[in-house]
Amino acid sequence: MARKEQIMKRMFKANPLVRIAGLAIVLLLLTGCGKGSVEKVKIGFVVKQPEEPWFQREWKFAEQAAQKYGFELVKLEARDSERALAVIDTMAIQGVKGFVICTPDVRLGPQIVAKTQQKGMKVISVDDQFVKPDGTFMTDVPYLGIAARKIGEDVGTELFKEMRKRGWKPEETGACIITFDELDTTRERTDGAIDSLTKAGFPKERIFRAPQKTSDLEGAFNAGNILLTQQSQINRWLIAGINDSAVLGAVRAMESKNLGADAVIGIGINGTDCIGELAKPNPTGFFGSMLLQSRIHGFVTAEMMYKWVAEGVEPPKDTRTTGILITREDFKQVLTDQGLGDLVK
Numbered sequence: 001m002a003r004k005e006q007i008m009k010r011m012f013k014a015n016p017l018v019r020i021a022g023l024a025i026v027l028l029l030l031t032g033c034g035k036g037s038v039e040k041v042k043i044g045f046v047v048k049q050p051e052e053p054w055f056q057r058e059w060k061f062a063e064q065a066a067q068k069y070g071f072e073l074v075k076l077e078a079r080d081s082e083r084a085l086a087v088i089d090t091m092a093i094q095g096v097k098g099f100v101i102c103t104p105d106v107r108l109g110p111q112i113v114a115k116t117q118q119k120g121m122k123v124i125s126v127d128d129q130f131v132k133p134d135g136t137f138m139t140d141v142p143y144l145g146i147a148a149r150k151i152g153e154d155v156g157t158e159l160f161k162e163m164r165k166r167g168w169k170p171e172e173t174g175a176c177i178i179t180f181d182e183l184d185t186t187r188e189r190t191d192g193a194i195d196s197l198t199k200a201g202f203p204k205e206r207i208f209r210a211p212q213k214t215s216d217l218e219g220a221f222n223a224g225n226i227l228l229t230q231q232s233q234i235n236r237w238l239i240a241g242i243n244d245s246a247v248l249g250a251v252r253a254m255e256s257k258n259l260g261a262d263a264v265i266g267i268g269i270n271g272t273d274c275i276g277e278l279a280k281p282n283p284t285g286f287f288g289s290m291l292l293q294s295r296i297h298g299f300v301t302a303e304m305m306y307k308w309v310a311e312g313v314e315p316p317k318d319t320r321t322t323g324i325l326i327t328r329e330d331f332k333q334v335l336t337d338q339g340l341g342d343l344v345k
């Protein structure tokens with residue numbers, strides 16, 4: 001063995017041609033040309049509402065995971081069920097091994113899982129958990145979402161606190177709650193807010209649910225308008241909703257009835273979809289938001305999927321994230337601390 005090594009060493013020293021050939025082989029092996037280039041692992045990330053900054057952040061953080069681990073991220077949008085099923089085919093054709101999805105309809109869960117298995121892929125659900133036909137959760141599919149009830153309760157607590165600080169009487173105030181009960185994670189948020197408001201002493205009969213037909217700003221604006229027309233005698237409002245867009249829609253509806261920053265306290269959820277609002281030179285009725293951890297929702301889910309596909313590490317079945325309040329006063333600092341500094345530049 002030692003002799004062989006000596007001979008090799010001598011050959012390399014003696015013959016420059018051998019040295020060059022050796023170097024060329026090493027280079028070929030490193031670049032992968034010797035045996036056909038090495039394909040990157042492909043991971044998909046499908047979102048239901050790509051226009052929401054929240055989902056753009058998830059994509060952005062998933063990209064960071066792709067860079068860290070050297071996989072290719074395939075970003076796709078699926079606004080409806082038909083498209084959600086179609087993109088699974090698209091991904092399969094592209095050679096995607098697994099994907100993270102926030103589905104446009106949670107009842108599509110069983111079909112998504114069936115199709116995914118049929119294509120030999122893996123799936124993790126983010127934000128909105130898949131449900132079975134009987135309405136119970138598909139707990140066998142790894143899920144990462146928010147601790148919705150707790151975050152909703154915190155919204156209620158903060159609203160009540162701010163109302164007290166301003167010296168408003170609960171019996172002269174109304175609570176407008178923009179709801180979307182079709183989805184568990186959103187229903188839990190507004191139920192939580194109602195619970196904590198009631199527990200703090202806010203009169204039950206002054207809490208009004210305003211259901212959104214569509215879970216976007218326009219849907220909330222319409223829901224808010226209907227409520228304000230019905231309760232036109234109330235001129236001080238607290239607003240809670242399923243996310244930032246919901247509260248922003250209601251704030252806009254209030255403004256159209258001349259109820260502004262001195263008459264409205266609204267607290268959203270997400271913290272990513274209200275930056276422009278909080279940065280406005282003059283305060284509006286949008287008081288603050290519960291900032292969620294989009295980095296975990298984007299980076300960690302993509303990382304989990306990569307490790308599952310590439311290393312066989314199964315992700316945890318249920319992961320929940322928390323939120324923290326941001327307001328006009330501190331949002332720039334908190335967002336920067338949370339790795340979202342580019343949003344406030």
Ligand code: GLA
Binds near residue numbers: 052054102128269270
């Ligand atoms: C749902 C909402 C989003 C966001 C996420 C957070 O999908 O529609 O706006 O709040 O939950 O998990």
